[in-house]
Amino acid sequence: MNAVASSQADGDGRVRVSLAELIALRGRVSRLRVPPQDSRAMHVGAQTSRLYGRGMDYAESRAYQPGDDVRRMDWRLTARLGRLHTKLFQEEREGQLLILLDQHSSMRFGTRVRFKSVQAARAAALAAWYAVKAGERVGLMAFGESHYLQRPRGGVRGALDVCGMLAKCDATVSGQSQSLSQALQHVIKLQRGANRVLLISDGQSSDEVARDRLLEMMRHTAVRLLIVADALELEQVPAGSYPIEHHGERRQLVLQSQAQREAFQQRLGEGQARLTAMATSLGIPYRIIDTAADPLDAVGALLRNGGGRR
Template identity: 45%
Template sequence: MQAAGPGSNTARPRNAAACVQVRLDDLIAQRIAARSLVLAASRKVSAAQAGVKASRFRGRGVDYVESRGYQPGDDIRSMDWRVTARSGRPHTKVFQEERERSVLLVIDHAASMRFGTRVCFKSVQAARAAALIAWSAIRGGDRVGALGFGSGVTGEVRPAGGPRGVLHCLRALADWDTLARVERESGPAPLSQALERARRLARPGSLVVLLTDGFSSDAAAEAPLARLAGHGDVRLLLMTDALELAAPPRGRYAVALGGVRRWLEFDAAAADTQWTDAFRHRRELLLQQARRLGVAHIAVDTRDDLSRCLAPLGLALATRRSYV
């Protein structure tokens, strides 16, 4: 069920279709709004001498700085053969050692995410939030990757930098949404399985942003969530809709379930309580796990202006611990 409603949203869609399905052009448009969301920029350092201090990052940095004359002890693998041939004197390449962070977006595509009564579906709002974070991340020099789960979605995009890396993720989000809408889901995919996949994909020091309504949470999710939080930063964006937070006005409502028409009656205060409790209990397990592990969470409603709603995420990231 979906209907337009009050409230503002970042990069409001031009047509109703964009309210119920993820569109690539809508996600690309979040690039403009990303200027107002400031994520902490990654740090890059240059080593004066190789081997002076052991690093937790393996391999040589990939950022080329300059070429200089060869000096005794320089690694032969860093020789700049083109400059050497052109100048007639041996030259070696100087690289900048990277300390960039990877941002991994873990996005729930369960059937419960394809629901919304104000402005858009939770799935659309989650995709827009993910796009906003992705554009903000590359502005700070970070890499961005994505992982989808639920409704037959099992795709992964390894973290990569620059606009090209973001676009790769955004195309995946749109494709995964299309797959989720046509796939017949036999049952919700446990969150624990998605977090295990994320743990294998995320490098130490990564920021993992989980976007879900919490309905796929399970008791087994706490262990992989703890391991992710122990090796990096984890943030939970809990997607909600107004109808999940408060029962509808008293009355009799017709609904279609599996092609069968049924009626819901709200004629007593007890029904209101049962309604809100049903939704609260479904997400309470994940919230309890997050609190125990110290994982910060932000509630994101389908009506929210994402630039304002996600601002606390940027402030929290500015004080993240260093893994350098």
């Protein structure tokens, strides 16, 4: 369903990503007061904890958890208490943000101002500029109809690389899809020890296994979630007949009864509802924006130390 009535020209900022716009967003972020990120602090839900890695400074020991590095076992404490314990080390390093961007076909939909895919790219670009201003390295992994990986890089060059990749992803469709859980599994393998991941999605690709993958990722990484939704997914439309376009074919969608409108909204919004419930149950900070909103406030709230949840 392509419900935005506009030309299909590349880079128009409505149905296709405009690279010039993504680069220009740097100016908006440059006017913000962005506190430097403390790569040693990680906030998961309402809990605050240290980020531990393979640094030289011993911090403490705690009970062993599945997935812990067995080379870090505290054998003395294990022998004394009779239960497995792991040593934790405080690691000093440059912060790193990986943006995980949903590129499924459901993102190429919009009834207000722009497609969800374009809004997601704008939010990702703002996050990249925000990260480099905070002194972080930034990278991008796209999944869904497009599959790309831009490894984290520091400075302005890192944000520019992300912007270029966003435009490239938007212009390319591989024809092969990937579930959210599969994408998360890939990130877990690549980003063991990365301190932050920002997932941008409409939730339609979320599956039951994704919850377990998110939980596994949260042991090592601070996860943030930005849900991009169309207005039709967030509220019921008035009764009426609506023109829609799907794969170049124009049709009329008739929604007259209350039951029809409720079912239509529920069907469209099931992805964001499912992902919101998942984030709430895991304590993952998240924000929801529609396709007409300014993403800057939501991105800033998620990337500031501590994040937040709505």
